Amino acid sequence: MNYLKAKYLGVVIMIFVTSLKAQVDIIPQPMEINIGENVFTLNYKTAIIASGKTDNSVKFLSAFLEKGFYRKPKHKKKGNGIELVLSANLKAELGKEGYHLKTTSNNVKIEAATETGLFYGIQSFRQLLPSDFETQIYSNKSLEIPGVELKDKPRFSWRAFMLDESRHFKGVAAVKDLLDQMALLKMNVFHWHLTDDQGWRIEIKKYPKLTEIGSHRLDTQSSRKSPERVGAPHEGFYTQEQIKDIIQYAQERHIQIIPEIEMPGHATAAIASYPWLGVLGTTKDVSVTFGKLDDSFNISDDKVYEFLTDVLSEVFELFPSKIVHIGGDEVRFGTWENSKEIQNKIKKEGLKSPADLQIFFTNQISNFVESHGHRMMGWNEVLGDQVHEWDEGSNMNVNEKLSETAIIHFWKGSLDLIKKAVINGHDVVNSLHSMTYLDYDYKSLRLSKAYSFDPIPEGLEEEYHDKILGLGCQMWSEWIPEVKQMENQVYPRIAAYAEVGWTMKSNKNYENFIQALVKLEKRWELSGINYHEGFD
Structure with missing residues (x-):
């Protein structure tokens, strides 16, 4: 293969230049x-x-x-x-x-x-x-x-890869292949995004319609901001037995699986299954479009809270990990402003705004999670900070304070929000979207840029460094329906994130990484993995 020959020639040149320094082609680079x-x-x-x-x-x-x-x-x-x-x-x-x-x-x-x-x-x-x-x-x-x-030994204890299967279901074989490559690269957390607006992918025995209805959508938006559809239905979910099998497979590779069950937003697939769960009362179908949708769980209704805790109880039984991710991102507060039930709930609880209500609700869930021996994790919107342009000032007035035990999964907003979170006692996983989102193309997130990511923000005082648990890299799948497309987005950037998470900062060297990557890419090629060719 001419491309590989060219890379090997480049490696020979690099070896000559760095011949005085010990080099072993292992990713992530050892200490x-x-x-x-x-x-x-x-x-x-x-x-x-x-x-x-x-x-x-x-x-x-x-x-x-x-x-x-x-x-x-x-x-x-x-x-x-x-x-x-x-x-x-x-x-x-x-x-x-x-x-x-x-x-x-x-x-x-x-x-x-x-x-x-x-x-x-x-x-x-x-x-x-x-x-x-x-x-x-x-x-x-x-x-x-x-x-x-x-x-x-590793620099960080949390070295995660996230797979979104709500938008496009990939199946058992694809997940196990990813776990194999994670193990080779010493990544230890598989973050499994299983529910969202476009599909519910986990069997819940008490609520069978979540998969009978919620795992199927009639069509799929073909591209961003486009009215066109692909013209075919999409479906798929994991039975609890399949999930147990995947969990065992991961455990054998020393990988813990963190399930993500979205609440209170990104709930359309669940609401289509059980319409009484929603705020709007108009959601009938699993969404065929992507983006930020208006409906959400009606958290003013005690029956909805009971539903969510029932779902979490089954999740606790399935997953041995003591951490559960509840999402918490991109709730459309405009819908809550226009809901009489939601507004009554805000007044009843003495809250100031929709954002205040979300923190109140999230604390309820956190307390429930902890009462069952687990710990809650959520995207950084759960803190109540304004990170979206559509959030108006009046919606963001908050008195409530998020439980300190909640793990903050940072993805958007000023890096100062990380400092604020750790000062307030939270552990943080840094997944800043511009540096870690694998659905972004290689022009906007080059391999070298991925490699340069540091989960500890510049300027964060050393006394708070141990509050940064590590990083996650995220494979969102809205526009990536096929496994081979997904592989092209994941590989080789996953190797860069593996080294970000494991290798001491002083030992990182991009040229050495590229040299080792040649050998790793040969392994991927022989394994049939469709990696992206070309370095920066």
Whole structure:
């Protein structure tokens, strides 16, 4: 492939320029790298040396070695080979997710304080192997691995990828493929956007119409601000059994899944299923258009609150993660201004505005979530700050204060709002849209721009840095119906975000990243992933 040859030539030039600096083609770049002279020979006779406490890591390591050598490696408790060691005393130095990897002429030793750390050490070991190792075209009986020593741990604890499936359903296979690539890149949170105006994608046993009606739409808007439609229905949802299967798949890859159940806005699909949920009383169909829609859950009605808590109760039972995302973005307060029921609720509770009511409602949900041993997360509108041009001053007068336990998912507005949030006690995940939205084209969000993102805003006092949990990158799917389109938007930018989340800021180097990316893209190509070609 001519494009790949050109990239390899560029890499040779970069290697010459940076030859005095240790470089290992691993994404995300490890914290410490030392390169030695020893070489370890890996072949089908190489055994895995480990105790029974590392069963999941042994299983994963064995599976990919078998792909390369077409034989399952032997598992021993002693001897030479690839040694997996759990060492609790490493926690102080490397934390729960860090690892130490060292290759010598006799063995490869991966040690960590936890199985998560071992798993991430294995991911780095995978990237030391040829790009084609896990494919059917690999035929070498043995290979040499250079002597390296890695000490590694992540910069941030929250390294997330979000998939919006409300707008376009992708299915089990696509989700598992994404989880595989997240695991390789040491990303640990899959944020699953399952409900919105254009589709309800999660089975709720108590309310079957949510999927019987809410998972189907009759047509789809073909492009922005266009009256044209694609001319075909769109549908799909996950049964609870499918969700359990995906959760187990993610857990085996040390990824927690954070479900997002939108409220009080972005609720058209639910309201079409049960019209009594809405404010307007006119919503009959799942939306075929995108954008900010006027209807929302009628949070002045106790029955609607009961519905939402019923849904959340089933979500709690399904998802082992202790965090639930409730959206909270883009509520059209003009609708609430014109609703007699909503206005009566504002007066009854002694509130000042629609924004004040949203905070009041969000605190109710937060209290419910916490009473069930969970924690609430929401987009930064839940704070009551004005971030949209359509919000008028009178709508934004607030007395209520959001519960400090709520995690703020920042996506829009002045970066000063992050500082305000952390000073008020909130943990923050930074997903500033101009830097992290994967539906944006490569002209507006280049690979280099994605790589340059720092979740800690410039000027934020160091005492608040630990309140920034990390980052998320978001794959919104309004205009991206097909999996191959989605892949082109995600890859290679997801690799940049993986390095943003994991690699210490002082170790980041875009040229080194591009060099390592060549090898990773070869792996993607052989796996059939439709990555976007071309660097900045």
